[in-house]
Amino acid sequence: MNGLSPQPISYVTLQEQRCVLSWFQGWNVPQRERFMQDLLGKAVPGKVCTLLDSLSTLQVKDKLPNIFECQLRLWTQWFESWEEEERNHFLHILEEKDPVFVAQFYSCVAGTAAKD
Template sequence: VSGFSHHWTGATDCRTTSPEDLPSVPQVVASPPSLESLSCASPSAGQVRPPEPISYVTLQEQRCVLSWFQGWTPAQRERFLQDLLGKAVPGKVCTLLDSLNSLQVRDRLPNIFECQLRLWTQWFESWGEEERNHFLHILEEREPAFVAHFYSSVAGTAGRA
């Protein structure tokens, strides 16, 4: 990303900036540069690409879910674990049946926890793989025992049809 920051540090007074002080604009731009071309290190054949940055909106969504998680009861955390497990290994966990059983016709409005789970699902579905991994990483930093239990539950699904 060399070349961008030094253009902004020199001009402290807008009145003294002339058009010659501004960076030149390329006349023909076919497409925006790729992340690889903006990288400080030149990519080598065996190098793994760095992860794409997480968007501000996604970070806020993830912080929100983590905040909710801190206030959830052990039973709510277990329900969240089952939901997370169903998202991680779809088709190997009976979460769909569990969800259908929990959708009984009720005369009451959904509680806050149910609304939080609905938002969590909407947000999670909009996140890319890197963003999902980032969420799990920051959850692991805050709640290592919960994430260890999640990983052991995922491992327990191996071999299931």
Template sequence: MEAQHWSGATDCCAPTTDDFQSAPQGVVSSPPSLENLSCTSPNAGQVRQPEPISYVTLQEQRCVLSWFQGWSGIQRERFLQDLLGKAVPGKVCTLLDSLSSLQVKDHLPNIFECQLRLWTQWFESWGEEERNHFLHILEERDPQFVSHFYSCVAGTAGRD
């Protein structure tokens, strides 16, 4: 795998005018939804109107994106594995990757580990439309990362 260099750290606590835009009311063109990528999708193929993204969720997503921009390549790879496990839950290949990252530690978690814990809590509270919105704005910020994510999802097809 070719090494990638990530740059462009931002400060989550330094708001810009972009931080105060209203939540989008609909998505004109969006990437494939997490539901459609999942093997357990009960409603795949059904078309429905997207629900508005809540202000709180939008702020959570912006915070994760800010963290993402400051993460190293190794941290982004760890985030990719976590995102992959959320997109295709129950796949053995993603479970094994998750298990390999578990370690017994005698120290307090670092900031990155705390960020991943918050990310997981927030992600679990988001609805499908909010999750898809996150992928869409992540793709706007780093299309190469999201493209790699979709390739990894496709690589789980047929694997148990």
């Protein structure tokens, strides 16, 4: 074995990813925008922290903000425990559900890289 073959994604991680996707599909536009900023912060740390800081002071205007905030906290805990391949897998399955969202994410990541 040369170590290049990807590790299989664990059952637990798959369940976590399915859970986040299920939440994502129920989120409204402001919630998805907040998730986008969170995802960008994880993809390019340090580039969007000031934007994330300003976003954290805003309240998401919906009927159940506490549930959404809890979902984001769980998402962060899970994401941090995933290996890079598992994170890439998540983006892949998210892209299957919402290709426009993921295309916008990649465009934003490319935009932050261009500022170096």
